[in-house]
Amino acid sequence: MQATLNIENLSKSFDQGKVKALDGVSFYVNKGDICAVVGESGSGKTTLIRLIAGLEELDEGEIHIEDKLVASIKKNIAPEKRDVGMVFQEYALFPHLSVLENVTYGIKKSKSKKEVALATLNLVGLEGYEKRYPHELSGGQQQRVALARALAPNPSVLILDEPFSNLDAMMRHKLRNDVFNIIKKTGVTAIFVTHDTQDALAVADEILILQNGRLVQKDEASALYKKPQSIYVASLFGNTIQLNKGLQTAFKCPLKEDCCHAIRNENITVNEDCDYVSEAEVLKRTFLGTHSQLLLKLDNGEHITVVTNEPVLGNTLKIGFNSKDVLAFEE
Amino acid sequence: MKRIVYLLLVSVLVLSCKTEEKKDEKNELTVYTHRHYESDQELFKEFEEESGIQLNIVNASADELIQKMSLEGAESPADVLITVDAGRLYRAKSKDLLQSFSSEMIDSIVPSHLRDEDKQWVSLTKRARVIAYAKDRVDSTQLSTYENLTSEDWDDKILVRSSSNIYNQSLLASIIANKGNEFAENWAQGVVENMARDPKGNDRDQVKAVANGEGDLAIVNTYYIGKLLNSSDKDEVDAGNSVSIFFPNQNTTGTHVNVSGIGVAKHASNKENAIQFIEFLLEEKAQNIFAGSNYEYPVNPNVEPADILKSWGDFKEDELSLNELGKNNKEAVIIFDKVGWK
Amino acid sequence: MNLKIKFLKFKRDLNRWSLLLLLILGIVTIPILTIGLKLFDGPGESWTHIVDYLLYDYLENSILLAVFCSFIVIVFGVSTAWLVSRFDFPMRKQLEWLLILPLSVPAYIMAYAYAGVFGYSGLLQNLTEKLGFDNFSIDIMNIYGLSFVLSMSLFPYVYVSSRTFFLAQATNLLEASRMLGISEFKSFFKLIFPLARPAIVAGLVLVLMEVLNDYGAASYYGVNTFTTGIFRSWFSLGEPETAIYLSAILLMIVFGLILLEKWQRRHLSFSSPKSSKKNYNSRIKPRKKNQILFSIFCSIPVLLGFIIPVIQLLIWTKQTFSRVWNIEFISITLESFVIAFITSCVTVIFALLLLFFSRWNKIDLLKTSSKLGILGYAIPGVIIAIGVLIPSLTLDKWLIEHKITSKLILNATLIALIYGYVVRFLAVAYQPLESSSLKIDRSLSDSSKVLGEGNFKTFFRIEFPLIRTGLLSAFILVFIDILKELPLTLIMKPYNVNTLAVKAFEYASDEMVSSAALPSLLIILTALIPAIFLNKLLLKNASDS
Structure with missing residues (x-):
């Protein structure tokens, strides 16, 4: 399969080279795939997509869209000629234009403009809203308009910048599925930025992890979860505890020294039938509905948080984890 | 928006009519x-x-x-x-x-x-640069020459405008031409010391300040007094009436004219x-x-x-060549700055 | 980074906007550069004299004046803008536009009017006499009086720019602040004032530029400023080259200040809060006592900056009307209006081109230099006139030499005059445009571009409709300024064209201040038309969005 988006050795710095936002990033996205870019804030996610959209100029490297060179140090195709669609974080709907006018905005064919726009609105489930103005819509509806607007011109690549960050949890969940169902239906290649790994895990075909402007891992969702290449990656997908010397002694699990080891919080259980077990004293319990969170103190004084859905009685208990769950990274 | 465009078109039209008027260059x-x-x-x-x-x-x-x-x-x-x-x-x-x-x-x-x-x-x-004095406070016999303005009698009494004014520059230039640099500088220094206030306003304001009692003598051009007396503002006429005109230097070089x-x-x-x-x-x-x-x-x-x-009567005017005023103008300004005549 | 890569990138980033920016920048900066280049010619022979006797004093006065004026215009401009956009009180609607009016009174006319009010048998003396005080007088003709007069005629710049900001401001920050237990007034100082700083500074820059180059009012009040020095070296010492040299120094100082200001708020640019969709149309209705207090407070600058001077002008007009009135005044008023109107359009267009070309251009150096274009406002009009005359006459002479024209074509028509106005007043249009365009969320134009519209179409479809308010303020400020403009008009206007400002000056320079009152009133009336128009639009816009 041919890559729709191909990025080679991309670098970009700001403030006359003082701040390096991206450092030698290379990857590709296959046609029709949804690719998530995950990283802490400041990891270069936004810079990456702005470079792809053509809203910034790169310092090094090349960007190809559909095998066409769109940016290099010699060339910079303007965003309007890149055939890219983008959904902005705050939607960036034009406040003085109606929903229909917003969606029609980017459509080039003059004849069927309105039909295409209405069809797209239909696709995102907003038929009947075309005469409204952006400020008359709810957050979720605005999101859909923004999506319709980006999809209407039928771009090669669709970029979504933190698409759900402005929505509440309930809405977010539903909209996430809706949005990506629509994207899948249209078959467009999509790249979206998020700091929430749940989003990425739920819908992405592939996930890119950025750290300090470098690409640290690119993999399918399950592979990434199971085999993170660094503690940074692991901790993006849930609390991860590094198994330092102290913990190793507490759990009596001698591990190899040339590696860095860690265990996910969720893999530590209140259970004696584990490969490695330790005694712990309960310092604090927090009731969270379906489960409880315990703050524990181990023998050697280390603190650790554990989640359990069993009722816990008494002030001391045994916790443990299995050796198959131990993550190991090259140092 | 449309209205603005129309307005613009009309404006351009009006102006082009204005500039169209053809003229016979000869x-x-x-x-x-x-x-x-x-x-x-x-x-x-x-x-x-x-x-x-x-x-x-x-x-x-x-x-x-x-x-x-x-x-x-x-x-x-x-x-x-x-x-x-x-x-x-x-x-x-x-x-x-x-x-x-x-x-x-x-x-x-x-x-x-x-x-x-x-x-x-x-x-x-x-135009003659003369002394306008407060009728009620000054007797014309106390006045004689421009040079006399530096006398102690007039301490805190003289009103005159800024030295950027050309008439003051010409007056000093005439003194330079008649009496030389050093004398002119001392004279200007003396006038500055006798000023009732920092120089400000125009000639009319100096007369008004005399009327208001801020000083007794104002160095002004004749035609401003004429205009004050013929003003449609009653207060200006009053101000004009409160002063009399004195032509200085009648027995020496003559009153400075520009x-x-x-x-x-x-x-x-x-x-x-x-x-x-x-x-x-x-x-x-x-x-x-x-x-x-x-x-x-x-x-x-x-x-x-x-x-x-x-x-106000006839007067003897200074018949110094007027080109001398131009020649000494710069020197006069320099002296003004040196003695701090603002 | 090696040189070759740098060059390649430069070539890549050099787009047609860069070239167009260079072109526009070239057009508007030729006169300024002409003056700037005179720095290398050096001053005339009186230079040492000026340095020895004048410069120090003049600089000191200019700095004092700038400090006093900044203080007064901020106090009056920002506080009134805040009150009218945040609170509801009696007369608020009227005050909202009355506060713009002082701008329409030329500063030197206001100086004359106040000298009349406070002077010998003026309004004040008449009033105090009736109250039983004899010979009560306040001397206003000094640096404090000058600061007062200039501030009163210029504070609307700060008022307009900060009000535009306050009207577009979201409530959530304020609500947050009040939740934190900080009173409305404390929030003003702790929160709003710092946030509004860029807007306030934009207005303040205009005020200071005008204060620095004022000559008429300062020389009448006997206050010697840096600009006095410029005039003195030219008119008194007969050295135009020294005058130009001094102006060039002034230019450098102002440019330095502009860069400094930009630099010190470089970290703040992102912090300007986005206006949320919920604007506060709902003004707070304070207690009755405070309402009256606010009405009175906002009336003070209107009274001082407009009503009192206008009363004085009316008194004078009454005295002189029969002598001064002439049917010509109607055509002169019309001409003034037409010239101001056309020139304002041209100036606003140039400001827009400068602003947006520099935004679309990707070369940083050019972006910074685009600020050079607005320096014309800091230089006295006469000096700009020289800056315009030199290149335009050169072009004219070249045309004659090559037999394209037979006589001066630019300099005998309105072209050179309008060009001069544009160079001089570009800043007045640029500042409000810049601040209103900065308020537009960048992602709006980004998304338009990603949707396939180029810079130009994006401008017309997105930015232009959204900066309409700024556009109108820009237009009206320039319009009023051109109506008032004098020195440039005097020296560059075609023979058969006359303006109200010229007419007013003819009388004033002949010490017939009371006769100058009629044309001054006509200037004010003409300026009123668009000022009221502006206000209507400002309000409509605020309630629209």
């Missing part, structure tokens, strides 16, 4: 003038009617006009330059912006000390019209208007000054 005269009196405009209109020559008036300060002329060079449309002091005419002359012209009429009417030796310019009107004058531009394309215009301004009719409505002293000896001016 029959026009471009006047660069520093004078902007109402009476002048009447005169200009009258000249246009009488001669059929169209006047183009450019009105700005003499120094700006001189700069403009020198930038324009040979392409300058200016035919004549009118200034309100002799120093500026001297300046234009020394920058080679004027040319000589001769007219028997002018030679016969205007006294020689009011003409340039090289016939490049001629005076139109005279002139408003006119010169023919070096690159004048209508020199004949220019001379005709100058002659017109020196004729009795025009001189009467200068004298009557602007309270200036006419240079044409056949014309009487305005009644108010006549009531």
